[in-house]
Amino acid sequence: MAVTIRDVAKEAGVSVATVSRVLNSSGYVHEDTRDAVMDAIKRLNYKPNEVARSLYKKKSKFIGLVLPDITNPFFPALARGVEDFLYREGYHLIIGNSDEQMEKENEYVHGFLQNNVVGLIISTHDIDFHAIKTAKIPVVLLDRTTDEFPAVYADQIQGGKLAATKIIERGCHEVTIIRGPVTIKPVYERFRAAYDVLKKNNKKVNIIDAQLTFESGQKTAKELFEKYPNTDAVLACNDPVAIAILNEAIKQGRQIPEDMQIIGFDNISMSSVVHPGLSTINQPAYEMGLKAAEILLKQINQEKLTKIHYKFPVSFIERESTRKEEK
Amino acid sequence: MAVTIRDVAKEAGVSVATVSRVLNSSGYVHEDTRDAVMDAIKRLNYKPNEVARSLYKKKSKFIGLVLPDITNPFFPALARGVEDFLYREGYHLIIGNSDEQMEKENEYVHGFLQNNVVGLIISTHDIDFHAIKTAKIPVVLLDRTTDEFPAVYADQIQGGKLAATKIIERGCHEVTIIRGPVTIKPVYERFRAAYDVLKKNNKKVNIIDAQLTFESGQKTAKELFEKYPNTDAVLACNDPVAIAILNEAIKQGRQIPEDMQIIGFDNISMSSVVHPGLSTINQPAYEMGLKAAEILLKQINQEKLTKIHYKFPVSFIERESTRKEEK
DNA sequence: ATGAAAGCGCTAACAT
DNA sequence: ATGTTAGCGCTTTCAT
Numbered sequence: 001m002a003v004t005i006r007d008v009a010k011e012a013g014v015s016v017a018t019v020s021r022v023l024n025s026s027g028y029v030h031e032d033t034r035d036a037v038m039d040a041i042k043r044l045n046y047k048p049n050e051v052a053r054s055l056y057k058k059k060s061k062f063i064g065l066v067l068p069d070i071t072n073p074f075f076p077a078l079a080r081g082v083e084d085f086l087y088r089e090g091y092h093l094i095i096g097n098s099d100e101q102m103e104k105e106n107e108y109v110h111g112f113l114q115n116n117v118v119g120l121i122i123s124t125h126d127i128d129f130h131a132i133k134t135a136k137i138p139v140v141l142l143d144r145t146t147d148e149f150p151a152v153y154a155d156q157i158q159g160g161k162l163a164a165t166k167i168i169e170r171g172c173h174e175v176t177i178i179r180g181p182v183t184i185k186p187v188y189e190r191f192r193a194a195y196d197v198l199k200k201n202n203k204k205v206n207i208i209d210a211q212l213t214f215e216s217g218q219k220t221a222k223e224l225f226e227k228y229p230n231t232d233a234v235l236a237c238n239d240p241v242a243i244a245i246l247n248e249a250i251k252q253g254r255q256i257p258e259d260m261q262i263i264g265f266d267n268i269s270m271s272s273v274v275h276p277g278l279s280t281i282n283q284p285a286y287e288m289g290l291k292a293a294e295i296l297l298k299q300i301n302q303e304k305l306t307k308i309h310y311k312f313p314v315s316f317i318e319r320e321s322t323r324k325e326e327k
Numbered sequence: 328m329a330v331t332i333r334d335v336a337k338e339a340g341v342s343v344a345t346v347s348r349v350l351n352s353s354g355y356v357h358e359d360t361r362d363a364v365m366d367a368i369k370r371l372n373y374k375p376n377e378v379a380r381s382l383y384k385k386k387s388k389f390i391g392l393v394l395p396d397i398t399n400p401f402f403p404a405l406a407r408g409v410e411d412f413l414y415r416e417g418y419h420l421i422i423g424n425s426d427e428q429m430e431k432e433n434e435y436v437h438g439f440l441q442n443n444v445v446g447l448i449i450s451t452h453d454i455d456f457h458a459i460k461t462a463k464i465p466v467v468l469l470d471r472t473t474d475e476f477p478a479v480y481a482d483q484i485q486g487g488k489l490a491a492t493k494i495i496e497r498g499c500h501e502v503t504i505i506r507g508p509v510t511i512k513p514v515y516e517r518f519r520a521a522y523d524v525l526k527k528n529n530k531k532v533n534i535i536d537a538q539l540t541f542e543s544g545q546k547t548a549k550e551l552f553e554k555y556p557n558t559d560a561v562l563a564c565n566d567p568v569a570i571a572i573l574n575e576a577i578k579q580g581r582q583i584p585e586d587m588q589i590i591g592f593d594n595i596s597m598s599s600v601v602h603p604g605l606s607t608i609n610q611p612a613y614e615m616g617l618k619a620a621e622i623l624l625k626q627i628n629q630e631k632l633t634k635i636h637y638k639f640p641v642s643f644i645e646r647e648s649t650r651k652e653e654k
Numbered sequence: 655a656t657g658a659a660a661g662c663g664c665t666a667a668c669a670t
Numbered sequence: 671a672t673g674t675t676a677g678c679g680c681t682t683t684c685a686t
Contacts, residue, residue, distance in 0.1 A: 002462075002679095004678095004679055004680085005679065005680065005681095006679080014656075014657085015656065015657045015658075016657090016658095016679090016680080016681090017656070017657060017658080017659095017681080017682080018655085018656060018657075020680070020681055020682080021655095021656085021681095021682095023680090023681095024681075026681085026682085027655085027656090027682090028655050028656085029655065029656080030655055030656085033655080033656080047437065047440075047441050048441065048679085048680075049382075049441065049443075049678090049679050049680070050441045050442045050443075050680095051378055051381045051382045051387065051442060051443045051678090051679080051680090052382055052662090052678070052679030052680040052681090053679080053680055053681075054378045054442075054662095054680090055376075055378045055379050055382050055662050055663065055664090055678090055679080055680075056661080056662045056679085056680050056681050056682085057662085057680085057681070058662075060378065060442075061438075061442070062421070062442070069407075070397065070403045070406055070407055070410075071403045071404060071407050071596075073400065073403075075403075076397045076398045076400075076402075076403050077398060079397055079422075080396070080397055080398050080424060083397075083422065083423070083424055084424075087423070087424075087431075090438075092421050092423070092438060092439070092442065093421065093422055093423075094389075094419050094420065094421050094422075095406075095410065095420055095421075095422050096410070096414070096419070096420075097407060097410055097411075097414075104414075110374065111388075111417075111419060112419070113374070114374050114375065114376065114377045115377045115378060115381075115387075115388070115389070115419065116376075116377075116378045135329075213596075214596050214597065214599070214600050215596070217600070218600065240597075240600075243597070243600055243601070244600050246602070247600050247601065247602045247604075250602045251602065269398075269540075269541050269542070270400075270541065270567075270570070270597050272541070273541050273544070273545065273567075273570055273571050273574050274570070274574065274601050274602070275573070275574045275577045275578065275601070275602065277574075329663095331662095331663055331664085332663065332664065332665095333663080341672075341673085342672065342673045342674075343663090343664080343665090343673090343674095344665085344666085344672070344673060344674075344675090345671085345672060345673075347664070347665055347666085348665095348671095348672085350664090350665095351665075353665090353666085354666090354671085354672090355671050355672085356671070356672080357671055357672085360671080360672080375663085375664075376662090376663050376664070377664095378662090378663080378664090379662070379663035379664040379665090379678090380663080380664055380665075381664095381678095382662090382663080382664075382678050382679065382680090383663085383664055383665050383666085383677080383678045384664085384665075384678085385678075
């Protein structure tokens, strides 16, 4: 139905090989015939079938991205960075939401592989790395790390330390950490780093577990005020949770930051816009996405990577949920 | 490199046709040989090459989704709905962010088409409908409408009316509408419907233009308080903008909802969690995504659609940014 | 500089 | 019930 390379060949009065040559600017082709072919392509509005190309070359223009949940505001920023870079280079992004479930993660990876994706960006763990290795396709881990693969991530340890340090500087006696799932490595790391700093400074610290969603934050907030009513500082595992707690605190009539300070993690765009503004640790998500795409394409194009791990610094963004004047 | 159907055939001591038959459960194949083939497949860990399949059948397992910006919290919910449905049916989602730019929209559509996507879900306008029609591939519009294609969308007119009606019921004298880009149809419709109701009720109404982002909302808020300081009710084009305004109002010391009421649009999950909670018009984004995927697959499977347009009702979600007690 | 033809991995006639 | 083979649309030797 669609117009194929044969049609173009016929229209231009040449062979398909010649058309292919001009398409790929490979081999020799006379200027005149080249022009004739181009003309025919224009006239027929021909677009090469990427599937046929992919089959022959065993290389597609698809990149697979598997992430936990696009609904968590941290990830759209990441994904957007990836997508923007890919778009410029003519690649397409296939997305899979794994919900951190190993089974889904692997199904996505296998599905992507079957479709000749040329590269994988992975923002989730428990991946079937064996399958990836045997497929020998470039991979970059995003927001996660392993020694075995190139990775782009933000410095979680620095982030955790920063949060703890800042909250200590601003004064606190009893801090409650809302810890995310310990199975998620970056989330665990930021927790651990913060916890250690707090302990080293002889602070009383409580731990409450939560998921990474607003909804979980809301539930957790109730638990927080019941179990640890004397908390005067909270370090949340991410911004959605922090915002939920902020909200609940105000509902309960607490003054923020006077009665209680809060620091989040991620710096999603919402955080600047809630009231009071949320102090948080900024992760440069968009830039990380960009970089991940960049080094993935480098690998795809056989370029050597200057390094394997790209650790982005994080920074403390101070808004109204902490006391600016240091104590 | 990878194991192909030939390898399986050899391993099982049959022809490739037989293997293909068991793979597709088409044609006759003896139970015993069937088992032998299955065994071989297991042993070799064979996975069919979807690209080759796609080339022959001219059908892939890919669905293209083009949306304005995954970074706008309304769209991840939509995308997640689409993806969840697709995943269950073994399809994969390719995503493109168009930023409402016609050029990007079309590049995506063409790119997707070249890769044999079997269906398209489109949440943006200015699409090259001609290309889609000649490609003869199923399409569903999501959050947008045209008579020519199946569409899944929420009732914007009802939404606009609802917002206006509720704000009137709750009492107001001068309402300012933050109107989104008039080029985006659903956004324009909700504006228009609200405006008409307000006018019919002889309210004084001001209009300010904004984009659909938090950042734009923040700028707009400043304009709002300068130009229309007597505003006692605002209807925002979407929740991010509404939240930005809420925030700015509080910063300026206004009591919400006493001094000023605000109603948003979308009901993104953040809206329940800011303080005061944002009253808004709920669009069932996730369900809409699910439905769009469902009717797309129906078309792909040659099933007849019982109807072309799936209009979802919206609802008013009342939180603290409006005065509950009717006046 | 150009063409003929093989082949990428698969499916679907068509034979047997 | 199973095998042989053509062909999906393209790229790439290998001839010429």
